[in-house]
Amino acid sequence: MGSVKDYFSSLGKGIVSLVKGMEVTGKEFVTPKITERYPEDREEMKIPERFRAVLELKYDDEGRHKCIACGICERNCPNGTITIQTKMVDTPDGKKKRKLDNYIYDLGSCTFCQLCVTSCPQDALKFSNDFEQAVFTRSKLVKKLNYLPEKEEPAPTPEQLAKAAAEREAKIAAAKAAAAAKKAAAAAAAKESGETQSENKEK
Ligand code: SF4
Ligand code: SF4
Numbered sequence: 001m002g003s004v005k006d007y008f009s010s011l012g013k014g015i016v017s018l019v020k021g022m023e024v025t026g027k028e029f030v031t032p033k034i035t036e037r038y039p040e041d042r043e044e045m046k047i048p049e050r051f052r053a054v055l056e057l058k059y060d061d062e063g064r065h066k067c068i069a070c071g072i073c074e075r076n077c078p079n080g081t082i083t084i085q086t087k088m089v090d091t092p093d094g095k096k097k098r099k100l101d102n103y104i105y106d107l108g109s110c111t112f113c114q115l116c117v118t119s120c121p122q123d124a125l126k127f128s129n130d131f132e133q134a135v136f137t138r139s140k141l142v143k144k145l146n147y148l149p150e151k152e153e154p155a156p157t158p159e160q161l162a163k164a165a166a167e168r169e170a171k172i173a174a175a176k177a178a179a180a181a182k183k184a185a186a187a188a189a190a191k192e193s194g195e196t197q198s199e200n201k202e203k
Contacts, residue, residue: 052112052127055082055105057145064151066124069100073116073125081109082116093156093164100146107133108141 038045047053057065074082085102117125135141156164 047129047131049129051129051131052114053131054107054128054133054143055110055116055145056126056128057103058124058126059148062151063148065100065146065148066122067100067103067120067146068122068124069098070121072119072121076115076119078113078115079109079111081106091153091156093161095164103145104142105145106142108138 057067059065069084069086071084074084083102083104084100085104086098087101088096089099091097112127114127117127133141
């Protein structure tokens, strides 16, 4: 008889406990959410402008970036996160120019110190606050930052062409003058050496 009484006593306690638990759950169910709202509020979320989520090249309205592939950001990065690959191109005024080929950035090793941004002489880099960067494989964290198709270089103006030609002429003239001066100095030295030898013979 005692065991039946214990059974119903335990059952009653269980039901009371269940009701209390459901009461707490029910209250939380209708309480407005304060934390852990993501991702429901993704559209209205305000991420601070200064939040550093991922490195980007700055592009102007025409899709041009300002990187000149100098490599300063790559050298200043303490983690080897940046790899700059370059290529040589011919410019319309007949010169050779080094240009950015690939700007490779590994988000997986970036510590967001911003040394690359602050050391860039061209102000070509910025941090975006786009924080949704989760991927399934590490290799997808390696990004090419110059992802837009390369724009054609603007054709040089007649003034620029004339200036380039004048610079070329000046360089050639300077090289010729230096060679002539060197030749004259060598001839003078040879002459002086010959005179000294004949004086020594006369003695
Ligand atoms: S981003 Fe700036 S520092 Fe880096 S290679 Fe380009 S110009 Fe140089
Ligand atoms: S923020 Fe720092 S760690 Fe990240 S790429 Fe720039 S220099 Fe390297």
